[in-house]
Amino acid sequence: MAASSADSRLFAFLEQQKSKLEEARKRAGEIPRDRDSRQTLIGLHLAQDELMKEDKAAGKQKRLFTIIGDPYLPSAACHEKLQKIFIKDLQLETHHRGRYMLLRCAVPPIRQNAIISVVEDEAGDASTFSLYQQEPEHIRPAGDILKENGVLLLKEPYFKVTAGGYGLRVDHPTDVMWLLDHHPKVPNAWRKSHGLIGKTVEELKTEGNSCFLSGKYTDANKKYSQASNSGLITPEEDELIHNNRALCHLKLGKYDAALEDASFIADHKARSDKAHYRGALALYGLGKFEESIVWLNRLIESFPESVAAKQGRQELERVKLRVEEQKTGKYNWKKMYRDAKLGPVDCATYDTPVEVRQVEGKGRGLFTNKSVKCGDLLACEKAFSYVCASEKGSPESSAAFGALINLTTNRVKIGTDAAHISNVYQKLLDNPSRARLFLDSYPGTYEAGPEMTEDGVPIVDSFLIERIVSLNAFGCPITSKDQELSRKQAGEISTSSGIWPLAAYINHSCIANCARTFIGDMMYLSRVDDSFNSVSTPIRQCPYAQNISDRAILTSRFDIQIMRATQDIPRNTEITWCYYDPTNRADLQKSLFENWGFNCTCPVCTEEGFTGEDIKSQRNKYLTIINSTHKAGGPFFDQLNQLYGPPAKEIPRFEVFLACYKAAMYWLLSDFNLTLVLMFSKKALEALGFEIEGINESRGGKLVVRKRGVAVPELPRLW
Numbered sequence: 001m002a003a004s005s006a007d008s009r010l011f012a013f014l015e016q017q018k019s020k021l022e023e024a025r026k027r028a029g030e031i032p033r034d035r036d037s038r039q040t041l042i043g044l045h046l047a048q049d050e051l052m053k054e055d056k057a058a059g060k061q062k063r064l065f066t067i068i069g070d071p072y073l074p075s076a077a078c079h080e081k082l083q084k085i086f087i088k089d090l091q092l093e094t095h096h097r098g099r100y101m102l103l104r105c106a107v108p109p110i111r112q113n114a115i116i117s118v119v120e121d122e123a124g125d126a127s128t129f130s131l132y133q134q135e136p137e138h139i140r141p142a143g144d145i146l147k148e149n150g151v152l153l154l155k156e157p158y159f160k161v162t163a164g165g166y167g168l169r170v171d172h173p174t175d176v177m178w179l180l181d182h183h184p185k186v187p188n189a190w191r192k193s194h195g196l197i198g199k200t201v202e203e204l205k206t207e208g209n210s211c212f213l214s215g216k217y218t219d220a221n222k223k224y225s226q227a228s229n230s231g232l233i234t235p236e237e238d239e240l241i242h243n244n245r246a247l248c249h250l251k252l253g254k255y256d257a258a259l260e261d262a263s264f265i266a267d268h269k270a271r272s273d274k275a276h277y278r279g280a281l282a283l284y285g286l287g288k289f290e291e292s293i294v295w296l297n298r299l300i301e302s303f304p305e306s307v308a309a310k311q312g313r314q315e316l317e318r319v320k321l322r323v324e325e326q327k328t329g330k331y332n333w334k335k336m337y338r339d340a341k342l343g344p345v346d347c348a349t350y351d352t353p354v355e356v357r358q359v360e361g362k363g364r365g366l367f368t369n370k371s372v373k374c375g376d377l378l379a380c381e382k383a384f385s386y387v388c389a390s391e392k393g394s395p396e397s398s399a400a401f402g403a404l405i406n407l408t409t410n411r412v413k414i415g416t417d418a419a420h421i422s423n424v425y426q427k428l429l430d431n432p433s434r435a436r437l438f439l440d441s442y443p444g445t446y447e448a449g450p451e452m453t454e455d456g457v458p459i460v461d462s463f464l465i466e467r468i469v470s471l472n473a474f475g476c477p478i479t480s481k482d483q484e485l486s487r488k489q490a491g492e493i494s495t496s497s498g499i500w501p502l503a504a505y506i507n508h509s510c511i512a513n514c515a516r517t518f519i520g521d522m523m524y525l526s527r528v529d530d531s532f533n534s535v536s537t538p539i540r541q542c543p544y545a546q547n548i549s550d551r552a553i554l555t556s557r558f559d560i561q562i563m564r565a566t567q568d569i570p571r572n573t574e575i576t577w578c579y580y581d582p583t584n585r586a587d588l589q590k591s592l593f594e595n596w597g598f599n600c601t602c603p604v605c606t607e608e609g610f611t612g613e614d615i616k617s618q619r620n621k622y623l624t625i626i627n628s629t630h631k632a633g634g635p636f637f638d639q640l641n642q643l644y645g646p647p648a649k650e651i652p653r654f655e656v657f658l659a660c661y662k663a664a665m666y667w668l669l670s671d672f673n674l675t676l677v678l679m680f681s682k683k684a685l686e687a688l689g690f691e692i693e694g695i696n697e698s699r700g701g702k703l704v705v706r707k708r709g710v711a712v713p714e715l716p717r718l719w
C-alpha cells in the first residue's frame with residue numbers, strides 16, 4: 001500500500017520515531033551506566049513472552065512495526081581479525097567496527113518483527129538482542145534460530161537505544177556466526193559437551209538421518225557437517241555425507257549448496273548415481289535446465305539399472321519441457337491452470353522477445369527486440385519473492401498487518417514489504433548465485449558494500465534489499481473476489497505482493513502497451529488477442545511449491561491474474577505499463593512521485609499539463625454533474641468531450657472513461673436499463689480510444705473492434 005494511503009496515525013508515529021532517533025543520536029559514543037541487570041532483562045523478556053501468549057490465546061493481532069533507521073553496511077571482516085568486546089564496554093548508537101562479541105542466548109526467544117532474546121557475555125552481563133530478516137515462524141521456529149544456551153559470534157556489533165532501554169540490533173544476519181559446541185572460540189564454561197568426544201562419524205550420521213526424517217533439515221545439515229569436519233571420516237563416508245547433505249539442501253531450497261555437495265567428487269565419472277540425480281535437481285532449482293539435462297544423461301548412461309536412473313528418466317521429460325518453454329515460450333497453459341489449482345506452477349522463464357536497454361530520462365527499460373503480434377507472449381517470469389497476505393489466521397496474515405517505517409527515506413508502508421525483505425534476504429543467502437538477478441534490478445543510489453567477506457563468505461545487505469523491495473514490489477490481489485471484498489471492508493489489508501526482476505525493468509506510462517497476468521507465481525507479459533476471450537480477472541489462490549523444496553511449499557501461495565496488452569508492438573519499442581491506476585488522475589502524479597520518484601510525461605500527462613485551469617474547472621464541473629446524477633449524463637458527456645483537444649484515440653480521456661463506466665455500471669446494477677448500459681459502455685470505450693462498431697441500443701448487433709484503446713483495470717468488467 002502506498003504511503004499516501006497509510007493511516008495518518010502511522011505518519012504521526014513516524015514523526016515520533018524520528019524525534020526519538022534524533023535524541024538517540026545525541027548519545028552516540030556514550031557507555032550507558034544504567035543498563036538493566038541480567039536478571040531484570042530476563043524477567044522483562046519472560047513477562048513479554050507471557051503477554052504475547054495471552055494475546056495470542058485471545059486472538060489479538062497487533063500491528064508489528066519494523067523501523068528502519070540509519071543504514072549501515074554489513075560486516076565484511078574476517079572474524080579472526082576482530083578484537084573481542086564485552087557488553088559493559090559497548091557504546092550507544094555505535095557500530096563497533098573491528099570488534100566482535102561472544103554471546104550466549106540466556107532465554108528462549110520471542111518472535112515479533114525480529115527474533116528477540118536476552119544474550120549474555122562471559123562476564124555475566126546481558127543485553128537484549130534483536131535479530132532481523134529471519135524466516136517466518138511456520139518455516140523455522142524462532143527457538144530453532146536463537147536456541148536457548150546457543151552460542152554466537154557477533155561481528156562488528158551495533159548497540160543502540162531501544163524503546164525499553166538499550167540493546168544489540170542485527171539488521172544483517174550475515175554479521176552473526178553460529179558456533180557449534182566444539183568451536184574453539186566457545187568458552188569452556190559454555191560448552192555442553194566436549195565436542196566430538198564420544199561421537200563417532202556413524203553416530204553423527206545416524207543423528208543427521210533422524211533429524212532429516214523428522215523434517216529438521218537444518219539440524220540434519222549441522223550433524224552431517226560435524227561428521228564431515230571431524231577429520232575422522234573416510235573418503236567414502238564423506239561422499240555419502242555430502243550426498244545426504246545435498247538432499248537436505250534440496251529440501252531447504254538451497255540449490256547452490258546442494259549442487260556444491262553433489263559435486264563433492266570433482267570427476268563426474270567417479271560420482272555416485274545419487275550425486276548425479278541430486279545435482280540435476282539442484283540445477284533444475286536454479287533454472288539451469290540444459291545443464292540439468294547433461295547431469296541426467298550422465299546418470300542414465302552410467303547407472304542405467306539404478307533407482308536414481310529410473311527417477312532420472314522421468315525427470316528428464318520434465319526438464320525437456322522447461323527447455324522448450326524457455327526457448328519457444330510455448331507453455332501448456334491449460335495444464336498450468338490445472339496445476340495452479342492443485343499446487344505449484346512449474347515452468348521456465350521465457351524472455352526471448354525482450355531485452356533491457358537504456359531509456360533517456362528513465363534509466364533502464366524493457367524493449368522488444370522483434371515486432372510482436374497482438375496476443376504474443378513477451379515474457380513469462382517466475383516471481384523472485386512473493387508474499388501472500390490476506391487470509392485471516394494464516395501464517396502470512398501478520399505479514400499483511402505489518403508496517404514498515406523508514407526513518408531515513410520518510411516512508412511508511414503497511415502490508416507485505418517487511419515480509420518481502422526477510423524473504424528476499426533468505427533467498428539471497430540460500431542461493432547466492434541468483435543474487436545478481438535481484439540486485440541488478442535496482443536503479444537507485446544506495447551504495448552497498450562488498451558482496452563477500454574478506455574470507456569469502458557471501459554477505460547480504462538488508463538496507464539494499466529494503467530499497468529494492470520498496471521500488472520493485474507491487475501488489476496483486478489473490479483473487480478478484482477477495483479484492484472486491486477487501487474494498488468493502490474498510491481498513492482491512494487484503495493484498496499480496498511480488499517481485500519479478502525482469503518485469504522490474506518496465507517503466508510506467510499511462511498509455512501502456514503491455515499488461516500483466518498471473519498464474520501461480522508466474523508472471524506473463526503478453527498482448528491481447530483479438531477475441532478478448534482470454535481477458536479475465538484473477539481466479540483463485542493456490543499453494544505453491546518448487547516441487548523439490550519443502551520450504552517453498554510452506555513459504556508461498558500465489559494468485560492467478562491475467563492481463564493483456566492493447567496494441568501491436570513494433571521492434572525496438574519500449575514496453576510500458578501502469579504503476580498506478582491511470583483513471584485516478586487526481587492522485588496519479590503524487591503517487592508516482594512519492595513511491596517511485598518521477599513525474600509521468602506520457603501524452604496524457606503532458607496534455608494535462610498544457611490544459612488551462614479554466615478548462616480543467618469546466619471539465620470538473622461536468623464530471624461532478626455526471627457523477628452525481630447518472631440520469632442526466634447523456635448530453636453532458638457531449639459538452640464534456642468538447643473540452644478536450646486531441647481525439648481520444650490519440651490521447652485517452654481517463655476521467656470521461658471513468659464517468660461513463662460508472663454510469664454504465666449504475667444502469668446495469670441499480671436500475672437495469674440495457675439501452676443506457678450500452679450507450680455508456682460505448683462512450684466509455686471511445687474515451688479509451690477504442691473504435692467499435694455494433695454497440696447500439698438494440699440487442700443482437702455484431703461487435704467489431706476497429707481499433708483498440710488503452711487497457712485499464714475496469715476494462716474486463718466493462719467488456
Ligand SMILES: C[S@@+](CC[C@H](N)C(=O)[O-])C[C@H]1O[C@@H](n2cnc3c(N)ncnc32)[C@H](O)[C@@H]1O
Nearest residue numbers: 361362363364443504505506507508596597598
Ligand atoms: C521499477 S523501476 C523501472 C526500471 C528502472 N527505470 C531502471 O532503470 O531499472 C522504477 C523506476 O524507473 C523510473 N521510471 C519508471 N517509469 C518512469 C517514467 N515514466 N518516467 C521517468 N522515470 C520512470 C523511476 O526512476 C522509477 O523509480
